[in-house]
Amino acid sequence: MNADIFYSDIQIDYDKDLCEYIPGLYRLLELCKDDGSNGLVDKIIISKNFLRKLCNDMVPLSFKSISDINFTKLNSISLRLIGCYGNHTLIAKLLLNKNIINKKIFDLLVVSQPSMGKSYLRPGIYLSLVNPGLGLIIHWPEIGCYEENTSSQRKKNMTCLHRYLTKLTDHQLCFMSDKDLESFDWNMEDSDIDSDDNDDTCYDFEVKKSQEEQEDLEDSKFILDLRYKHFNFTY
Template sequence: MNIDSNAQIRYGNDLSEYIPRLYRLLDLCKDDCLNHLADKIIISKDSLKKLCNDIAPLSFKSISEIDYTKLNSTSFRLIGCYGNHILIAKLLLNGDIINQQLYDLLNASVSMNNTNTPSLRPGIYLLIVNTDLALVIHWPEIGCYEESASSKLKKNMINLHRYLTKLTDHQLCFMNDKDLESFDWNHLKSDDDDDICYEFEVKKTQEEREDFKIYPGFEVNLSEKITTEINNNIQDDIHLYPIVVESATNQSFVTRHLIKTASQLRPSAPIFTAFDFQRELQTRLKGRKLHINRETMNIKSLEILIKHGLKMEDELLGPLRNVIAAAKMKYDKRKDQEKDEINKDIEIISNLAWKKLRDSYRPFEELLGQETSEHKNINDEGKYI
């Protein structure tokens, strides 16, 4: 792509947002420990989400919900890049990835080492060059390749470089003569070096243990109904204390209670004979009105109530049965009429079909009749008589 080097843009502090097709994979950040700031390498979630969704839309919902099937449909040839900041920035400038203004800012951030100025944070970046090629860039901390670099800078450089070699099989090293002079080519691993590294690791581990803190949590006020049920139903090894359902995105707080069986909730209905049913019903209806729920009572239950409870079968059920019988008779009559009409239609269609058939085959019958009469006038020798 072509960048207009003459256009002046006001850049923010994070230059990665202004380099096209550049994504931060691993970020070297400061973590607040007990007594000081410790360096930690973390996954850049926001940049990784943007990378995944740019490659395959909606493939990244959360760090635990990534559609790898969509992402596997795209592949890149990865080449690693590490070394001097200025030389890596020069590569991006010559490849028309950045303009001259960005190049100057990257060089200025190397020399000034000021977090309040536009800069590119140390870490691992992915730069998509084209549809087939991508560069994995190890952008190191300032001064990590110098001979006087602190053990912390060297440790961060080594860890980031290990991640780079895990991601790529081939790497390009960008070093100038000054950087090469800082290398101790005769350096051999010795017991002293191992001791120094070991002491550093132990010290860091102890600091992490001291950094463990317990912060006040929060309280959930349960209703009196729930607390009463919890206290009164600890039986048969069934504990009703609330539980927390763990989740990567949404944690839930669940309360529980016992649900009694239907036989305990509903007492068994009394059973009466047909003779006792009327007397029991009259006793219960003294001074009261009878309400019938038409949604729950079916016709069979209603007939039992009227016949055996109210003893009004003829008065109430008689008209109902007469209406049902009349409706059934009307229905049967209509069915018979429909059947007769169908039979008549079949007979009419059949007659029309036979008439059509006779009209269609009549010429063939006449022709066959003529041929038959001609054959009768020919003798055995094939001559007309």
């Protein structure tokens, strides 16, 4: 995918949703603020408008309303999904290096915060269609969520979004800097991790084996060797 083809005539307005300017990118889940009993609270919601666009782009007229979706036709589409999470700057570099975005979009992603007064990408789960048979599921984080002194709420948001990422994908790519890794508490007890989730609704999931897993994922012009910790992308 050549970003220059898509971006040559696009003018990006300030205070706009940056997702609208990235070809082939769809927001699946969005982290947003909502009114709660004790003030504003963070919630993760389905991005209905982008879901409609995704469905109709893949199968025209398949999404007429939230209660009228042609799942039969949508289920006929085969799409391999690979997860991606970690440092937002490193994720942006991956997208730039693979020509999914251009330099102008990259610069906005690096400083992607609402307080900057510029277009930014909201925290959430995104789908980038790399090609017709392959999609990259991106956990776009809150800026600073991997820092040592970040708030417990921000850590909780990060954990919740990552759980959704692992439900959508079997394989994930992790992008972390040395500074990010220095902030990790490798001795944290499980009870500390779960302490913030006591008030949340819990769900039980059952995983059933459907077919033998293959060691490599390969798609035309996009190859991942999953036998090694270091992943190489080839076009």
